[in-house]
Amino acid sequence: xxxxxxxxxxxxxxxxxxxxxxxxxxxxxxxxxxxxxxxxxxxxxxxxxxxxxxxxxxxxxxxxxxxxxxxxxxxxxxxxxxxxxxxxxxxxxxxxxxxxxxxxxxxxxxxxxxxxxxxxxxxxxxxxxxxxxxxxxxxxxxxxxxxxxxxxxxxxxxxxxxxxxxxxxxxxxxxxxxxxxxxxxxxxxxxxxxxxxxxxxxxxxxxxxxxxxxxxxxxxxxxxxxxxxxxxxxxxxxxxxxxxxxxxxxxxxxxxxxxxxxxxxxxxxxxxxxxxxxxxxxxxxxxxxxxxxxxxxxxxxxxxxxxxxxxxxxxxxxxxxxxxxxxxxxxxxxxxxxxxxxxxx
Ligand SMILES: NC(=O)c1ccc[n+]([C@@H]2O[C@H](COP(=O)([O-])OP(=O)(O)OC[C@H]3O[C@@H](n4cnc5c(N)ncnc54)[C@H](OP(=O)(O)O)[C@@H]3O)[C@@H](O)[C@H]2O)c1
Numbered sequence: 034x035x036x037x038x039x040x041x042x043x044x045x046x047x048x049x050x051x052x053x054x055x056x057x058x059x060x061x062x063x064x065x066x067x068x069x070x071x072x073x074x075x076x077x078x079x080x081x082x083x084x085x086x087x088x089x090x091x092x093x094x095x096x097x098x099x100x101x102x103x104x105x106x107x108x109x110x111x112x113x114x115x116x117x118x119x120x121x122x123x124x125x126x127x128x129x130x131x132x133x134x135x136x137x138x139x140x141x142x143x144x145x146x147x148x149x150x151x152x153x154x155x156x157x158x159x160x161x162x163x164x165x166x167x168x169x170x171x172x173x174x175x176x177x178x179x180x181x182x183x184x185x186x187x188x189x190x191x192x193x194x195x196x197x198x199x200x201x202x203x204x205x206x207x208x209x210x211x212x213x214x215x216x217x218x219x220x221x222x223x224x225x226x227x228x229x230x231x232x233x234x235x236x237x238x239x240x241x242x243x244x245x246x247x248x249x250x251x252x253x254x255x256x257x258x259x260x261x262x263x264x265x266x267x268x269x270x271x272x273x274x275x276x277x278x279x280x281x282x283x284x285x286x287x288x289x290x291x292x293x294x295x296x297x298x299x300x301x302x303x304x305x306x307x308x309x310x311x312x313x314x315x316x317x318x319x320x321x322x323x324x325x326x327x328x329x330x331x332x333x334x335x336x337x338x339x340x341x342x343x344x345x346x347x348x349x350x351x352x353x354x355x356x357x358x359x360x361x362x363x364x365x366x367x368x369x370x371x372x373x374x375x376x377x378x
Contacts, residue, residue, distance in 0.1 A: 034052070034053060034054070034055045034056070034131055034132050034133035035050055035051070035052050035131065035132050035355070035378070036050070036051060036053065036096050036128075036130060036131035036132070037049070037050055037051075037096060037097070037098075037130035037131070037355075037358055038050075038051050038094050038095070038096055039079075039080055039093070039094060039095045039096070039097065040093065040094045041082075041093060041094075042080065042081055042082020042083075042093070042287075043080070043081070043082070043285075043286055044080075044081075044280070044284035044285035044286040045080075045284065045285040045359035045362055045363060046284070046359075047080060048080065048358050048359050048362070050355075050356055055133050056133060056134075056135045057107070057109075057135070058107050058108060058109035058112075058135050059109050059110075059135070060109050060110040060111050061109055061110070061111050061112060061137055061138050062108075062109040062112070062135045062136065062137055062138065063105055063107075063108050063109065063112055063115060063121070063123075063135065063136055063137075063138055063141055064105070064106045064107040064108070064109075064133060064134075064135050065101055065103045065104065065105060065106065065121060065123060065133070065134050065135075065136065065141070066103045066104045066105075066106045066132070066133060067101045067102070067103040067129075067131060067132045067133060067134055067378050068102060068103040068104070068150040068154075068377065068378060069101065069102045069103070069150045069151045069153070069154035069155075069352075069375050069376065069377055069378070070098055070100070070101050070129050070130055070131075070154055070355070070375065070376040070378065071098075071099065071100040071101070071129070071154045071155045071156075071157070071158055071159075071373060071374075071375055072098075072353075072358075072361045072362070072365060072373070072374040072375065072376060073099055073100075073158050073159075073187065074186075074187075074272070074274055074365055074366075075097075075099065075272075075320065076097040076098060076099070076130075076362070077277075077285070077362050077365060077366050078277070079095060079097045079127075080095075080097060080285070080362065081277075081285070081286070081287045082287075083287065083292075084320075085318075086318065086320035086321050087127065087320075090126075090127065090320075090323075091127050091128075095127070096127065096128045096129075096130050096131060097127065097128075097129070097130055098125060098127065098128060098129025098130035098131070099124060099125055099126060099127065099129055099157070099158045099320070100122070100123065100124050100125060100129055100154055100155075100156075100157040100158045101122070101123055101125060101129045101134050101136075101154055102120070102121070102122040102123075102144060102150040102151070102153035102154035102156075103120075103121065103134075103150065103378075104118060104119065104120055104121070105117050105118060105119045105121055106133070109135075112138050113138075114138060115138070115141065115143065119143060120143065120144040120150070120153070121141045121142065121143055121144060122141065122142060122144050122153040122154060122156055122157055123136040123140050123141035123142075123157065124136070124140045124141075124157040124158065124161065124329065124333075125140065126140070126320060126323050127320075130358065130376070132355070132378040137326075139326045139329065139330055140326075140329060142333055142337055145337070145340055145341065148347050149347075151350045151352055151375045151377065152347035152348070152350060153347070154375050155187070155347060155348050155350045155372075155373035155375050156336075156347055156348070157333070158187075158188075158319070159187040159188045159190070159191040159348065159373065160191045160195075160332075160336050160345070161319060161329065161332045161333065161336070162188050162191065162271060162319055163188055163191035163192040163194075163195050163247075164195060164332045164335065164336055165317060165319060165322075165328070165332060166192065166247055166269045166271055166317070167179075167192065167195050167196060167199065167245065167247075167269075168195070168199075168332075168335070169328065169332070170267065170269055170315045170317060171245045171247075171267055171269055171315075172267075173195075173196060173199045173201055173244075173245060174199070174201075174244075175199065175200035175201070176200065176201070176202070177196075177199070177201040177202070177244040177245055178201070178202045178204070178239045178241075178242070178243045178244050178245075178263070179192075179196045179201045179202065179203050179204070179243060179244065179245045179246070179247070180204045180206065180235060180239070180243045180245070180246040180247070180258070180261065181193055181196065181203060181204070181205050181206065181246075181247045182206045182246075182247060182248050182249065182250050182254060182258070183206070183207070183208070183249060183250065183274070184205025184206055184207055184216055184221075184223070185205070185207045185212035185213075185215045185216055185371040185372075186370070186371065186372075187348065187372065187373045187374075188249065188271070188272075189205065189247075190215070190216075190348050190349075190371075190372060191348065192247050193205055193216065193219050193221060194219070194345045194346065195345065196245075197219055197220070197221065198339060198344045198345060201244075201245075202222075202239075203219070203221040203222070204221065204222045204223070204224060204235065204238050204239065204243075205219075205221050205222070205223050205224070206223075206224045206226055206231060206235075207223060207224070207225055207226070207227075208226055208227060208368060209225075209227055209368070209369060210225050210227055210228060211369075212225075212371050213225050215349070215371040215372065222238050224238075231254075231257075232257050232261065235261055236261065239261070239263075241263050242261055242262050242263030242264070242266055243261055243262055243263060243266055244262075244263055244265065244266050244267070245266065245267050245269060246258045246261065246262060246266070246267075246268050246269065247269045247271070248268060248269065248270055248271075249270070249271050249272030249273065249274055250272075250273070250274060250275040251272070251273030251274065251275040251276045251295065251299055252273075252275060252276065252295050252298040252299045252300065253275040254275070255268075255270065255299065255300050256300045259300070259302065259312060259314065262312040264310070264311040264312070265311050265312075266311075266312050266313070267312075267313045267314075267315055268312065268313065268314045268315065269315055269316075269317075270314060270315065270316040270317075271316065271317055271318065273295075273299070275295065276291075276292055276295035276296070276299075277292070277366065278291035278292070278295070279366065279367075283363075285359075285362060285363065285366065302314045348372045348373045349371065349372035349373070350372060350373045350374070350375045351364075351370065351372065351373070351374050351375070352374075352375050352376070352377050353374065353375070353376050353377070354376070354377060355376045355377060355378045357376075358376055361374045361376060
């Protein structure tokens with residue numbers, strides 16, 4: 034099999050291809066012949082050596098990647114839900130940048146008939162993240178006012194779809210004007226913060242504040258996101274991409290001075306203030322949820338039921354050749370992309 038390996042943390046030049054023996058599925062595992070791999074911003078952070086769960090669970094060298102789609106090649110003892118040859122998508126929790134991957138049975142599902150393999154590879158991570166944020170933590174209800182930062186991105190568009198499905202009033206925020214169109218089809222209010230004053234516009238659209246705000250920017254918006262919660266509101270924190278400032282030479286390495294400054298500028302929330310203001314701050318990271326198969330199972334099943342009912346749809350994808358993974362990382366880190374990026378093996 035071919036896989037992408039990172040020997041040591043660093044820039045795009047650390048992403049190298051290697052050929053090794055195929056893995057064999059152990060009991061309860063499924064071996065997938067991978068056709069498409071979803072790319073996530075977390076993979077870029079892992080490449081830089083700053084992703085905590087990658088350091089804790091994998092170490093170096095590292096094969097990043099959380100999700101794949103392809104065909105079942107072989108099944109281990111006790112596997113009963115899929116057969117050899119079936120089209121499946123899976124959450125792998127690392128090691129997905131490869132053309133063969135073994136995953137535990139509960140982390141994969143059959144692909145809905147009309148979805149392409151690229152669309153399927155782009156589904157598990159962002160939709161499970163959005164589901165966990167809005168349903169497991171946010172308890173989203175019809176009529177809720179929901180603000181979604183980075184709404185045109187991978188997780189962002191999944192959040193928009195799930196919030197619309199839940200009959201919430203959605204405001205999406207984007208950082209570049211060319212992204213506005215990708216959200217129009219969802220019938221939501223959009224704030225283009227490159228042209229509009231984000232917080233006065235948010236205040237105009239929700240004068241009493243928001244019931245839910247999904248924020249993965251980190252220090253640039255967290256404090257104001259908290260201030261714009263309605264009483265009883267919840268701030269859902271699931272990432273910190275605003276901390277990643279490009280290095281000056283565009284090599285994809287960590288810009289340490291800017292990173293350290295961002296760390297100091299990240300707000301610390303006070304439980305005393307949260308209690309008297311009736312505002313909650315909730316954080317999570319799915320890559321630390323591998324020990325909770327019940328959560329992944331519930332989320333996956335719920336999402337695929339909604340997909341079957343036509344309430345949610347695969348995200349728009351931009352594809353890259355497997356060996357052009359560096360371009361996919363560079364583009365994702367540029368902050369210009371919309372929807373999902375997918376590698377085709
Ligand atoms: N906690 C979890 O379990 C979990 C799971 C999956 C993803 N995540 C997090 O969710 C976020 C979105 O991930 P994604 O893969 O779907 O990426 P994405 O949203 O498709 O792309 C990142 C977007 O972030 C915004 N951004 C702001 N500052 C940025 C910077 N300095 N560098 C690059 N982008 C910047 C840009 O949009 P705008 O300029 O339009 O805002 C950019 O398009 C990431 O922070 C990721 O780590 C968390």
